Amino acid sequence: MSARLVLLGPPGAGKGTQAVRLAERLGVPAISTGDIFRANIKGGTELGRTAQEYTARGALVPDSVTNAMVRDRLAQPDAAQGFLLDGYPRNVAQVAELDAVLADQGLTLDAALEITADADVVVERLLKRAEIEGRADDTEPVIRHRLDVYAEQTAPISGVYAERGLLLQVDGIGEVDEVTGRLVEALATRVG
Ligand code: AMP
Numbered sequence: 001m002s003a004r005l006v007l008l009g010p011p012g013a014g015k016g017t018q019a020v021r022l023a024e025r026l027g028v029p030a031i032s033t034g035d036i037f038r039a040n041i042k043g044g045t046e047l048g049r050t051a052q053e054y055t056a057r058g059a060l061v062p063d064s065v066t067n068a069m070v071r072d073r074l075a076q077p078d079a080a081q082g083f084l085l086d087g088y089p090r091n092v093a094q095v096a097e098l099d100a101v102l103a104d105q106g107l108t109l110d111a112a113l114e115i116t117a118d119a120d121v122v123v124e125r126l127l128k129r130a131e132i133e134g135r136a137d138d139t140e141p142v143i144r145h146r147l148d149v150y151a152e153q154t155a156p157i158s159g160v161y162a163e164r165g166l167l168l169q170v171d172g173i174g175e176v177d178e179v180t181g182r183l184v185e186a187l188a189t190r191v192g
Pocket of ligand 1 (some may be wrong): 009033034035037054055056058059060061062086087088089092094095137146
């Protein structure tokens with residue numbers, strides 16, 4: 001099955017968890033730009049050093065850096081039959097870049113899945129995650145900034161995909177299995 005998908009939603013909506021589960025079901029790789037940045041930061045690479053300046057304060061890593069990284073990742077053989085992008089695109093310019101990467105291969109996106117969740121719920125979830133995972137950018141001031149960045153730069157993306165008839169919205173409140181079920185159901189009519 002080919003499935004070229006993006007997963008949208010605010011920080012703390014459960015994108016990472018759901019991306020892994022959904023990608024497994026679809027037999028495509030889950031590609032998280034945040035995870036790639038974190039791996040590079042941990043590994044002390046040059047990309048990691050650049051990314052850290054931005055991720056530490058909850059700002060977006062510059063498009064020039066992020067777009068090149070995503071272009072490379074999508075060129076890997078495991079993404080040839082499809083992918084589920086988690087955390088990319090995150091602004092309107094990245095939407096255009098993803099379109100261009102796919103158009104170069106004569107491809108288009110199949111759907112944009114959005115996990116919705118209220119701001120109060122996501123802040124609570126992120127603060128809980130901070131205790132468990134100890135992510136450097138899960139402190140309250142950085143969380144607040146990430147949510148502002150999301151509202152200003154990322155939320156408008158939904159409208160872009162909605163206009164193309166690609167947007168599928170799913171309620172992110174509930175048990176993990178329940179939300180996965182909603183995503184699978186939403187996709188069932190679209191991907192084949
Ligand atoms: P995430 O794990 O998706 O919450 O991402 C963690 C951090 O990585 C974000 O707060 C940004 O600093 C950076 N990041 C992840 N994806 C992107 C992207 N598409 N564009 C720019 N920065 C990103």
